[in-house]
Amino acid sequence: MDTQIQHADIYALSHHHRFQWEEAQNSYVILFPEGMVKLHGGAGEVLKRVNGKATVGDIVADLKATFPDADDIESDIIGMFELAFSKGWLRKV
Amino acid sequence: MTQASLGESVVQKTVHAATNNGVAASATQTQPLWLLAEVTYRCPLHCAFCYNPTDYDKHTQNELTTEQWIQALRDARKLGAIQLGISGGEPLLRDDIEDIVIEAKKLGYYSNLITSGVGLTEKRIQAFKEGGLDHIQLSMHDITEEINNFITNTKTFELKKKVAAMIKGHGYPMVLNVVIHRYNIGHMKEILEMADALGAEYIELANTQYYGWSLVNRSQLMPTREQVEEAERITNEFREKSGSKMKIFFVVPDYFSDRPKKCMNGWGEVFMIVTANGDVLPCHSARVLPNMKFPNVKDTDLGWSWKDSPAFNKYRGDDWMKEPCRSCSEKANDLGGCRCQSFLLTGDAEAADPVCSKSPHHHLIEKAIIDAQNPAIAAQPILFRNDKNSKKIIAGELKALTDEFHALP
Numbered sequence: 001m002d003t004q005i006q007h008a009d010i011y012a013l014s015h016h017h018r019f020q021w022e023e024a025q026n027s028y029v030i031l032f033p034e035g036m037v038k039l040h041g042g043a044g045e046v047l048k049r050v051n052g053k054a055t056v057g058d059i060v061a062d063l064k065a066t067f068p069d070a071d072d073i074e075s076d077i078i079g080m081f082e083l084a085f086s087k088g089w090l091r092k093v
Numbered sequence: 094m095t096q097a098s099l100g101e102s103v104v105q106k107t108v109h110a111a112t113n114n115g116v117a118a119s120a121t122q123t124q125p126l127w128l129l130a131e132v133t134y135r136c137p138l139h140c141a142f143c144y145n146p147t148d149y150d151k152h153t154q155n156e157l158t159t160e161q162w163i164q165a166l167r168d169a170r171k172l173g174a175i176q177l178g179i180s181g182g183e184p185l186l187r188d189d190i191e192d193i194v195i196e197a198k199k200l201g202y203y204s205n206l207i208t209s210g211v212g213l214t215e216k217r218i219q220a221f222k223e224g225g226l227d228h229i230q231l232s233m234h235d236i237t238e239e240i241n242n243f244i245t246n247t248k249t250f251e252l253k254k255k256v257a258a259m260i261k262g263h264g265y266p267m268v269l270n271v272v273i274h275r276y277n278i279g280h281m282k283e284i285l286e287m288a289d290a291l292g293a294e295y296i297e298l299a300n301t302q303y304y305g306w307s308l309v310n311r312s313q314l315m316p317t318r319e320q321v322e323e324a325e326r327i328t329n330e331f332r333e334k335s336g337s338k339m340k341i342f343f344v345v346p347d348y349f350s351d352r353p354k355k356c357m358n359g360w361g362e363v364f365m366i367v368t369a370n371g372d373v374l375p376c377h378s379a380r381v382l383p384n385m386k387f388p389n390v391k392d393t394d395l396g397w398s399w400k401d402s403p404a405f406n407k408y409r410g411d412d413w414m415k416e417p418c419r420s421c422s423e424k425a426n427d428l429g430g431c432r433c434q435s436f437l438l439t440g441d442a443e444a445a446d447p448v449c450s451k452s453p454h455h456h457l458i459e460k461a462i463i464d465a466q467n468p469a470i471a472a473q474p475i476l477f478r479n480d481k482n483s484k485k486i487i488a489g490e491l492k493a494l495t496d497e498f499h500a501l502p
Binding site for chain 2: 015016018020022024025029031032033034035036088
């Protein structure tokens with residue numbers, strides 16, 4: 001599987017997966033048949049922006065603008081895309 | 094309901110969210126992430142491996158109403174429940190599953206219908222889709238009509254294939270659960286190929302665990318160790334070589350492990366079960382345990398049941414442990430295994446799960462494995478799960494089948 005993430009790529013949540021805020025968990029989660037993944041702060045911020053329209057580059061730019069004090073978040077963001085894609089939470093559109 | 098469909102493979106996936114094992118008592122952050130609604134024990138199938146209680150017939154006349162289920166869903170959601178399993182028996186024997194699904198959607202649950210497929214019609218699946226049901230898990234039994242019909246004691250083979258197509262046709266992910274036992278373990282490759290051909294996204298190969306009807310039929314269902322190892326090898330080979338995108342969960346049978354399973358991912362940690370009659374349980378078979386009073390939604394608040402009830406706190410964490418578990422370096426891995434299995438087999442719910450090779454009762458498991466290979470014992474007839482047999486068990490007419498256990502399975 002090619003997991004090389006490019007700035008021009010566009011991703012969406014995989015079919016049968018749902019992304020939502022869970023008050024009881026105080027975090028974002030991904031839900032799928034009989035399972036759940038709890039996303040820690042940064043991961044939730046990345047996936048929140050994945051909508052089948054924004055490119056990876058758009059999301060990187062948006063996060064850099066939102067969190068100007070964070071150092072080198074780009075590699076973390078790309079790492080999160082790699083993880084989410086390899087786990088099957090995201091699909092490429 | 095199918096075996097282990099809410100079992101270990103699910104726990105593997107939710108484990109990120111459950112980091113508080115080993116911490117005792119109600120002050121922890123435990124949340125019932127999983128709500129399993131066993132909405133009825135009535136079932137058109139009569140599977141020999143069913144883990145439902147053998148005395149289920151007591152609970153077929155006093156089921157919760159639609160309103161009571163909806164209230165339970167609301168209350169559990171406030172406690173943090175997010176995955177909802179609608180199970181049974183066969184949940185489709187109730188005509189209000191559509192209402193339950195609509196409410197689940199409104200509340201933000203990810204809802205899972207766990208079904209044999211019997212009773213699923215175009216009209217109902219359409220209503221489920223519109224109501225927001227997220228996923229349907231279908232039980233399949235074998236690639237052969239003969240074994241399917243034998244082990245379920247019904248003629249349901251053709252119907253299951255039709256239902257599988259219907260589920261796929263409505264855009265649902267195809268999630269299959271196959272309970273593995275002596276009669277189908279030799280067909281592992283063919284079962285996987287069938288699932289792939291049906292377009293399954295997920296398949297759970299759930300080796301039979303011995304509770305309820307499956308415990309009574311243990312000697313008739315248990316495969317040999319060699320068969321289990323071969324089944325796992327074939328599964329791994331299929332994963333590597335087939336190129337299939339299907340996710341395969343192989344639920345390892347605990348009788349053939351050296352260590353017990355971390356049952357329910359810990360007592361009162363992530364699972365809450367509400368039974369057909371409203372009992373609130375930390376695991377499917379908890380009612381076999383002695384001197385325990387489980388709350389019931391008809392008269393008790395779910396929040397109290399989860400956080401404060403003596404039953405849910407009894408085996409939380411590890412304060413309750415005896416030796417050899419108490420001083421065991423591995424105790425956090427499995428929390429001493431399954432309390433129900435310990436009690437059913439040893440008569441002491443706080444004993445180490447006898448599956449563990451460190452348990453002083455481990456010989457009971459070794460004997461069960463040997464007995465299952467004894468042609469004289471294995472040839473005894475299967476007791477199928479049906480109302481007539483349940484009534485006989487309640488009346489004490491089948492004591493010879495249940496005598497060796499310390500509670501009615």
